[in-house]
Amino acid sequence: MTKAAIEITDLNFSIENLSILENINMTIEQGDFAGLVGPNGGGKTSLIKLILGLYKPQSGKISIFGEPVKSQRKAIGYVPQYANFNNDFPISVQDTVLQGRLGVSSCFGRYCREDKVIAQKVMQETEVFDLAQRSIQSLSGGQMQRVLVARALAAEPEIMLLDEPTANIDQRAEKDIFDIFKAINERMTILIISHDIAFVSDYINKVFCLNKTLVCHDSTPVTSDTIHKLYGGHVSEVHHHH
Amino acid sequence: MLEFFNTLATQSFLQNALLGGILASIGCGLTGSFVVVNRIGYMAGGIAHSVLGGMGIAYYLGLNPFAGALVAALLAAIIIGVIKLKWQHQEDTTIGAIWAVGMAIGIIFISKSDGYNTNLMSFLFGNILIISDEQLFIMLLLDIITIIFVAIFYKQLVAISFDIEFAIVRAINVNLFYLLLLCLIAITVVLLIQVVGLILVIALLTLPAAIAKQYVHSIGMMMLLASVLGMIFTSTGLFVSYEPDLPAGATIILVAGIAYFISSLAKSFIRFK
Ligand SMILES: Nc1ncnc2c1ncn2[C@@H]1O[C@H](COP(=O)(O)OP(=O)(O)OP(=O)(O)O)[C@@H](O)[C@H]1O
Ligand SMILES: [Mg+2]
Numbered sequence: 001m002t003k004a005a006i007e008i009t010d011l012n013f014s015i016e017n018l019s020i021l022e023n024i025n026m027t028i029e030q031g032d033f034a035g036l037v038g039p040n041g042g043g044k045t046s047l048i049k050l051i052l053g054l055y056k057p058q059s060g061k062i063s064i065f066g067e068p069v070k071s072q073r074k075a076i077g078y079v080p081q082y083a084n085f086n087n088d089f090p091i092s093v094q095d096t097v098l099q100g101r102l103g104v105s106s107c108f109g110r111y112c113r114e115d116k117v118i119a120q121k122v123m124q125e126t127e128v129f130d131l132a133q134r135s136i137q138s139l140s141g142g143q144m145q146r147v148l149v150a151r152a153l154a155a156e157p158e159i160m161l162l163d164e165p166t167a168n169i170d171q172r173a174e175k176d177i178f179d180i181f182k183a184i185n186e187r188m189t190i191l192i193i194s195h196d197i198a199f200v201s202d203y204i205n206k207v208f209c210l211n212k213t214l215v216c217h218d219s220t221p222v223t224s225d226t227i228h229k230l231y232g233g234h235v236s237e238v239h240h241h242h
Numbered sequence: 243m244l245e246f247f248n249t250l251a252t253q254s255f256l257q258n259a260l261l262g263g264i265l266a267s268i269g270c271g272l273t274g275s276f277v278v279v280n281r282i283g284y285m286a287g288g289i290a291h292s293v294l295g296g297m298g299i300a301y302y303l304g305l306n307p308f309a310g311a312l313v314a315a316l317l318a319a320i321i322i323g324v325i326k327l328k329w330q331h332q333e334d335t336t337i338g339a340i341w342a343v344g345m346a347i348g349i350i351f352i353s354k355s356d357g358y359n360t361n362l363m364s365f366l367f368g369n370i371l372i373i374s375d376e377q378l379f380i381m382l383l384l385d386i387i388t389i390i391f392v393a394i395f396y397k398q399l400v401a402i403s404f405d406i407e408f409a410i411v412r413a414i415n416v417n418l419f420y421l422l423l424l425c426l427i428a429i430t431v432v433l434l435i436q437v438v439g440l441i442l443v444i445a446l447l448t449l450p451a452a453i454a455k456q457y458v459h460s461i462g463m464m465m466l467l468a469s470v471l472g473m474i475f476t477s478t479g480l481f482v483s484y485e486p487d488l489p490a491g492a493t494i495i496l497v498a499g500i501a502y503f504i505s506s507l508a509k510s511f512i513r514f515k
Pocket of ligand 2: 044045046081163
């Protein structure tokens, strides 16, 4: 039996006595394209940061391929919801993407030829190759988000954690970028946070709805009832537009 | 004007001064770039000023004040670093305390030693005209340590400066590298003290790098440009100050400050045109 890519059992998490996540149990199998949806403040980003080991849970267990996160960092790629850096940092697109090679590169000292080849490949995949020598200051929001996806892909991870990667991207580009995700899903497991349930439902094979606790999970069909429970009404039902 | 070059050709004190400025510029270009992009000028200031404590104690005990400076700088860097990493919200107060307490210790010990005024003044404002051959050698050594360290860990240092969360995710030991970066700042501060004194260190550490940042797209280029600018500022400052007998350290900082002002003005002028 193959090990689950991500397995979370009885997880509880709070920040300064404020309970953020309660009693979370979820399993993401290898090869899944899982969606994580929920209202603002529902705890989606917190859950992803817990999986990454950036936050420590009060109780419960998270394993990546059956191991603790710390030993599995190499296997995980991460695209944050917000850029955590100053936009005026003097760095080029290519050097930003190359940072994804840290911790996985076999080269000591500077980035080597292999790192650069991989960086170029993922920049082509995310269509930012033409921007490689540009400084990140000069990028638009959507271009930046593609660069962040490229940076995560450069690690050649087995699991991709994407926190609203298409928030700044226009609708046509959103479809393009999801097609990219669809393609990379052939070779890796994906967990993606999105607010656009209708849109992602065309791509994902599993959905988790999170509002402090998991309101729905795995393959429970997402009905207007669950959405109502999740968002408290006024959200249109999931439309599959094939 | 010719007098400067005549003296330079014949007198070793002026040659040492020029060389000292150049050696200091290398360190300030490398480390200063990280100070600027990490926006930790205040932290570097805390390290620089607390150094007086170490200098004072060493001086009182009859030891080499620069050895005392190096020990104090490294100690301050580690204390500040650990506090920053463990208790983020109290960072400001702690740095302020270390800053002031270090200086107070220094002043007390120096006041109990001979030559109170001249020594205090040269620690605070530097005296580039009395750099000995031995000091030049130590500066060269500190430069070499800095260059080797930055060359080996360049990508890790850039990564923790750029996006610390992503650096953690990529399995970099960010705490270790953060402390090492602060130790690097400590070394550079000691390197710069003889040239401009500890009060003016921060200006020489940040101004060349801040100017460089306006023109380049990589930390590596920023380091290179900042080092060259530092060399130009120290040499120009030394030259300008020599004949009217102005304090060299202060003149160097003034040159750097004017250059920064002009560069920023030119940059914003170009942007809005
Ligand atoms: N560092 C923090 N300190 C205090 N509270 C926090 C912190 N980070 C998150 N929270 C709280 O945790 C809860 C969940 O936040 P989280 O960012 O995980 O939500 P989210 O589902 O990602 O929301 P969004 O859709 O707006 O991105 C919120 O109530 C938020 O206020
Ligand atoms: Mg979020």
